[in-house]
Amino acid sequence: MRIFDFSLLRRLFSFATPYKGSLYISMVLTIVLAVLSPLRPYLIQVTVDKYISSQWMRMLVTITLVQIGVLLLESVVRFTFSYLTNWLGQSVIKDLRVAVYRKIVKLNLSFFDRTPIGTLTTRTINDIEAINDVFSEGIISIVADLLMIVAILVVMFVEDWRLTLISLSPFPVLIIATWMFKESVNKSFHRVRNAVAALNAFVQEHITGMVVVQAFSAEKREYARFRQINKDHRQANIDAIFAYSVFYPVVEIILAISLGLMVWWGANKVLSYEVTQGVMIAFIMYLNLLFRPLRILADKFNTLQMGLVAGERVFRILDSGDHIADSGQQPAIAVRGEITFDHVYFAYTEDRYVLKDISFHANPGETIAIVGHTGSGKTTIISILNRLYEIQQGHIKIDGIDINDYTLAGLRSKIGVVLQDVFLFSGSIYENITLRNPAISRERVEQAARLIGMHEFIMQLPGGYDYQVMERGSTLSLGQRQLISFVRALLYDPSILILDEATSSVDTESEMLIQQAIDKLIAGRTAIVIAHRLSTISKASKIIVLDKGEIREMGTHEELLKLGGFYYKLHSMQFKKAVNTP
Incomplete structure (x- = not known):
């Protein structure tokens, strides 16, 4: 960034x-403050x-x-x-902060794949908080101080x-000292900001993955890494x-030197009646008023720069182009569920395609199963x-309409997803099921829960549907x-x-409940099932x-077995494994 970026300001x-x-x-x-500042010393001089x-x-x-009135007026103006x-x-x-969060929720998932969560947290909270200083301690305050200095x-x-x-x-010495101070603190503040981002990223990542750290007895190693990052943060602050x-x-x-020179020279002039005593007293006050903003002006300029x-x-x-363009006009009100992949190519990074020339068709109401080794591209x-990602080549259509022509909200409202890695937010079970959608009644929630046999389990919890789950649902089992x-x-x-591997994390009893619910749910609907257990997809249409x-x-x-x-x-590998399992 330039020394001072007016376009950014x-x-x-x-x-x-x-x-x-x-x-x-x-x-x-x-x-007003600039005018009032030298007024009190002048009144004392006159007095x-x-x-x-x-x-x-x-x-x-x-x-x-x-003078008391001027002091009160200045205090009121300064407070205001x-x-x-x-x-x-x-x-x-x-x-x-609202604009940034609105932008974040619309970003392409590839942005999150390469950006640490701690970094985004720092941008949304710490960096935006620093921008507050641009207004409270930055340009407006600097202008006020400069006007006061000029007036004095x-x-x-x-x-x-x-x-x-x-x-x-002695002012040239002060100017040099101020410049050196500004440069030193500016470098330190840059280091502090980077260290804060590193701390946030490290803590966020390792608290989330604490089960892995403890399971592999890596506490000491990770603790040593944290100590080093924290040490860098401390050193940056100490330098400042x-x-x-x-x-x-x-x-x-x-x-003190300025006052000494002023008294030394002024005293001789007072004795020779060239300078009055009131002027000497006023000048002492002027110098104190002059140095008060100078003490913090360089600091405010650094605060402005860091903002x-x-x-x-x-x-x-905010300027990131990694967002899904929501330019479609089709509302997706009545979707039958016909799906067509037409020579689709997709890469997460540049030309390293993870999907190559994918073409298939699913009629409304059909169940399509996708199998393959880990990393084959199923998810x-x-x-x-x-x-959630944009393809590079080909077309994907639903009911014969390109998915880009649907509104994002309309498209996603017609697609229900159950992922292998379930994420639950802090809040009640009811809030996690409805995702805080006020249009969904509790009766509908209970009806859906009864359909898969979850209602009785939920009612056994303290508070029932109002039971508070902890972050990521840590108080519930994987199957729950x-x-x-x-x-x-x-x-x-x-x-x-x-x-997507919807039954991979549940026990046999829960899997039976889910399988029964699936049979009811997919009736009349198009379903795409990804599963490692081939026994669960043997009845798939394709x-x-x-x-x-x-x-x-x-x-x-x-047909595939033949x-x-x-x-x-x-199939043979799984069947052999199942037979050999005691």
């Missing part, structure tokens, strides 16, 4: 357009030179009340300014330009703290049917989670049902045998 401020009233008021307040020296007590009381800029920042990041300098030069030049003679620890004393020393860096990362997600077929996901699929009454992304065989169970090819070998 303009884009960030475009999110403040709905709150332009607050933005304009904040800008006006910066001018000392005119009223104290002449012992004019009535005017002394009056001007003291005026601080509140408005922070409110503006929080409002912007609220809208920006103007007043100082008008009062006594020679005294001003003497007082500001070191820069602050050096910079602030340097500013204090330069301020822009965070904004650049966030906009990179990929159902992923592209759902438009599988059955709940099956109820979820049944509930939406799909025209096309996809079962069985497709995949190998290395290509269709090797296609036919009924009996061929004596891939399917026959798979």
